[in-house]
Amino acid sequence: MPSNAVGVDIGTRTIAVAEVKSARGGEVVTNFGGVELPQDAVREGEILDVPAVSSALRELLSSAKVGSKRVWLGVANQRVVVRQVDLPWLEEKELRQSLQYQVQEYIPIPVEDAELDVHIVDEFTSDEGERMQRLLLVAAHRDMVSAHVEAATQAGLKPIGVDLNPFSVLRAMGDDRQFDQGSQVLIDVGAGVTNIIVHAHGVPSFVRILVLGGDDMTRALGAGLSLPPEEAEAAKRQAVVGADSDTAGRIVTEQADAFIDEVRSSLDYYQAQTGSTQLSGVVLTGGGAALPGLTDRLADTLRLPVEIGNPFDRYKAKNTVYGDDDLARVGPSLATAIGLALGGLE
Numbered sequence: 061m062p063s064n065a066v067g068v069d070i071g072t073r074t075i076a077v078a079e080v081k082s083a084r085g086g087e088v089v090t091n092f093g094g095v096e097l098p099q100d101a102v103r104e105g106e107i108l109d110v111p112a113v114s115s116a117l118r119e120l121l122s123s124a125k126v127g128s129k130r131v132w133l134g135v136a137n138q139r140v141v142v143r144q145v146d147l148p149w150l151e152e153k154e155l156r157q158s159l160q161y162q163v164q165e166y167i168p169i170p171v172e173d174a175e176l177d178v179h180i181v182d183e184f185t186s187d188e189g190e191r192m193q194r195l196l197l198v199a200a201h202r203d204m205v206s207a208h209v210e211a212a213t214q215a216g217l218k219p220i221g222v223d224l225n226p227f228s229v230l231r232a233m234g235d236d237r238q239f240d241q242g243s244q245v246l247i248d249v250g251a252g253v254t255n256i257i258v259h260a261h262g263v264p265s266f267v268r269i270l271v272l273g274g275d276d277m278t279r280a281l282g283a284g285l286s287l288p289p290e291e292a293e294a295a296k297r298q299a300v301v302g303a304d305s306d307t308a309g310r311i312v313t314e315q316a317d318a319f320i321d322e323v324r325s326s327l328d329y330y331q332a333q334t335g336s337t338q339l340s341g342v343v344l345t346g347g348g349a350a351l352p353g354l355t356d357r358l359a360d361t362l363r364l365p366v367e368i369g370n371p372f373d374r375y376k377a378k379n380t381v382y383g384d385d386d387l388a389r390v391g392p393s394l395a396t397a398i399g400l401a402l403g404g405l406e
Contacts, residue, residue, distance in 0.1 A: 066130065070107065091124055136225035179195065245339055341366070
């Protein structure tokens, strides 16, 4: 087991990096940072301009000074499919070896063009008495994954694994506190992609990747107020969801309600599935989590407690100049990168 690992989260607007080390008493975050990406270098979680992403990553690494070139990458976009499937029980090693021969009917990607992964959710016996497994099957377009690997490689890094971003968020933020009431919902709100994870005791039962996020609000503000992207982004950070006394507030509220409707539809779909459980609460992470008024609006709609999650509440930051207030501000945006690094320690 390695003593340290580095996670690289290539988002739509920014790249975040985090280094985690094993220490006596638990893991600690020893380094982290972020850098803005050029416009349209990444769109909705998919890399369109590998050299631009690689250049930004090199810039970030020169300032963050991480201690290892070996990194874990994450992906989540519209070219990743996550499906719940039931298959006859197999030992995990045999299951993974035979996966490509069993799953074509469940995914809209030719298996020869896909990177496949699986997460075992549960074991049960069918009505016919057959031993079965309930799985979360992940299939990603191989060329999309290759673009992430190439961007990291061109930046001088050595990718040693690619994980699904929702699983990384779960690793960093999954909590046992409320499980006597039901499963926990994690929602990571990025600029172009939002990940929803339902889990109990760290075992995911539902994952959905939504191709929407904070950029939808920024574009709506730009169009509604005739602002360039930078000014629209600044206006979004000042607007309050639920405020209807000004045009910016009304636009942001309209966009937030559309976002919340998508979240609610996803959770309704989950709860209609076999084996679903009651939901106990919601934890928001990602750059969009801090939008003023979003937690209250989401709580009112879902009728669940909603809080902003901070990985630094669980993993201490070592040798940092950041104070507690600063860590609370940047922490939600680092959940995926920290989760990727934690995966590298397993």
